[in-house]
Amino acid sequence: MINFETAAPVKLKGFGKGFWITLNPSHPEEVLISEIEKLFKKLKHLAVNADVVLDVGDAKGHEDLIQRIKLYLNNHFDLGVISTSPIKRSIPTERIRQRDLSKEWNQHRSDVLMLRGRVRSGQKINAKKHLVITGDVNPGAELIAGGDVIVLGKLSGKVHAGFPDKEDAIVFALGFNPSHVKIGSISASGSEDGVGSSPEFASVEKNKIIVRDYMKASPFRRMPWPEAI
Amino acid sequence: MEGKIIVVTSGKGGVGKTTATSSIGAALALEGNRVAIVDMDIGLRNLDVVMGLENRIVFNIVDVVLGRCKIEQAAIRDRRIDNLFLIPASQSDNKDVLTTAGVERVAKELVKQFDYVIMDSPAGIERGFENSIVGASEALVVCTPDVSAVRDADRVIGILYSRSLTPKLVVNRIEPARVKRGEMLSHEDVMEVLSIELAGLVPMDDKVLISSNTGTPLVLQNDSKAGQAFKRIARRLNGEEDVPFEVPVDRSSMWSKISKTFGLTQ
Numbered sequence: 001m002i003n004f005e006t007a008a009p010v011k012l013k014g015f016g017k018g019f020w021i022t023l024n025p026s027h028p029e030e031v032l033i034s035e036i037e038k039l040f041k042k043l044k045h046l047a048v049n050a051d052v053v054l055d056v057g058d059a060k061g062h063e064d065l066i067q068r069i070k071l072y073l074n075n076h077f078d079l080g081v082i083s084t085s086p087i088k089r090s091i092p093t094e095r096i097r098q099r100d101l102s103k104e105w106n107q108h109r110s111d112v113l114m115l116r117g118r119v120r121s122g123q124k125i126n127a128k129k130h131l132v133i134t135g136d137v138n139p140g141a142e143l144i145a146g147g148d149v150i151v152l153g154k155l156s157g158k159v160h161a162g163f164p165d166k167e168d169a170i171v172f173a174l175g176f177n178p179s180h181v182k183i184g185s186i187s188a189s190g191s192e193d194g195v196g197s198s199p200e201f202a203s204v205e206k207n208k209i210i211v212r213d214y215m216k217a218s219p220f221r222r223m224p225w226p227e228a229i
Numbered sequence: 230m231e232g233k234i235i236v237v238t239s240g241k242g243g244v245g246k247t248t249a250t251s252s253i254g255a256a257l258a259l260e261g262n263r264v265a266i267v268d269m270d271i272g273l274r275n276l277d278v279v280m281g282l283e284n285r286i287v288f289n290i291v292d293v294v295l296g297r298c299k300i301e302q303a304a305i306r307d308r309r310i311d312n313l314f315l316i317p318a319s320q321s322d323n324k325d326v327l328t329t330a331g332v333e334r335v336a337k338e339l340v341k342q343f344d345y346v347i348m349d350s351p352a353g354i355e356r357g358f359e360n361s362i363v364g365a366s367e368a369l370v371v372c373t374p375d376v377s378a379v380r381d382a383d384r385v386i387g388i389l390y391s392r393s394l395t396p397k398l399v400v401n402r403i404e405p406a407r408v409k410r411g412e413m414l415s416h417e418d419v420m421e422v423l424s425i426e427l428a429g430l431v432p433m434d435d436k437v438l439i440s441s442n443t444g445t446p447l448v449l450q451n452d453s454k455a456g457q458a459f460k461r462i463a464r465r466l467n468g469e470e471d472v473p474f475e476v477p478v479d480r481s482s483m484w485s486k487i488s489k490t491f492g493l494t495q
Contacts (some may be wrong), residue, residue: 118424138422140380156422200326 004094010035018051018080019043025062033072034063040077048078055085108228111146119143120159130229133162139179147229148172152196167204172214176200182207231403232263232340232353235347235466236365238389238396239280239309240381245374245401248437248447250349251279252456253369255446258313262344265304267316269361270351271327272319281308281444291319293442294331300338309446314343316337324357336364345466356389362389365467368396369428374403374414386425397428397463404433429462431455432477 009027013020023032039049054069056062086195107141111129119125119133121140131145134152141157143149147162147169154175160182162169175195181188181202188202188209199214237250247270254266267290268276277283288303293316300316319326339346350361362368368389372382382398389396400416407413416430433456440447447456448463452466454477466474 118385121380123387136422136424138380138383139376140383 020053022055025059049080051080052082107229170203172201174199232344234365235367236362237352237369238355239371240385241378249371252447253463254347255458256448257345260308263312264345265343266347268318271318272323274320277317277439289317289319289492306366332360333363360397368394370396371399397426401431402433405477410494431458
């Protein structure tokens, strides 16, 4: 049976032109050396001139142990360059901020479902994450999204944002007049006032759905820099 | 050249599909086309009554599809318009006796014999509706300016698009006086929601009821506003361009405006 609890004393992985050896320094030095010997004997000619990187995983220190093992390998096998793993340096906060500002969305892969055109009565649209519709949503249509729902047009159907229980989702529409709004598990029926004169959005405040003028109370206005969602 | 099959549909019942079918069919026949009107509302037949042909029915569309008779035997010639034919529905069967494959086969036969085949679809979006759109090359969606009719028409338009049919819209029973008072949606409101190409605007007309009950074609009555509107729709369907859209207007207020202009009333 394989025991996942205690890591093996020596792990060997193929790496570039050679091997990456991860040592578990909690085992005695003799065990480590005998394990390495076993592995390299099995490799036979594959180990000739191979580069080796020695690494102690997440453990800190053990430089002397690595030195001794390096010496042992040099003496017993015909290897290439033996080195230790490069030190992982933490990136200063300032640089993270800069990276956020300039590059975050370059690596971003999105689940946003963006549709163009009119959604008609009887049509039901399910989106895993955010849903953007450039077009009108007619009465009798239904939108369900795991995240926000953004309608660049008139929204008249039934809408459920933040499905099933994400209550920080919003519903935005240029013409906001849905028959029923649900955000997470909180729902509200549409108003009978019709479409307002400006873009509006619905969000959850104190367990209630509140609809506000987007230009006056945009929830994103206070965010200092854009972030990919 | 093969003819066209135009399906007239609406989703909601009672919006004027049958009137539109018979009127547009008659108008197309008056333009010189050979036209067949097919009643696809199996079990609830009434196109024959509207056209005043109920006494002449021998065979019906179910007989044709099931191969009990030929199309020529089931097609009844109109009393007034020579190249207008009706293939009536069956009153005794229900909608499940027809299969889409059977209807499609008959549709292919019909286009060989007629310039235009107008299918009167039943209300709803079930089997009967599916049967009536299966062979169609064009679709007309009839909608009245009611919220419920618009909702149903919207659903039907969605289904028609999914079957690669691009429907055109007929806004029926427009009452300009009520639109003006804000009691009824305007045709602009309907078009805004449905956003498809407009085929025509038909005003509310008391003559429709009289015409249906007496079995006389609406389009033969020159004083019928609805009849004239259906004639214009037929001309548009017949490929005539630049047929103007006449927006129904409230005559009474128009008259009072004119009177005011000339100082006749205060």
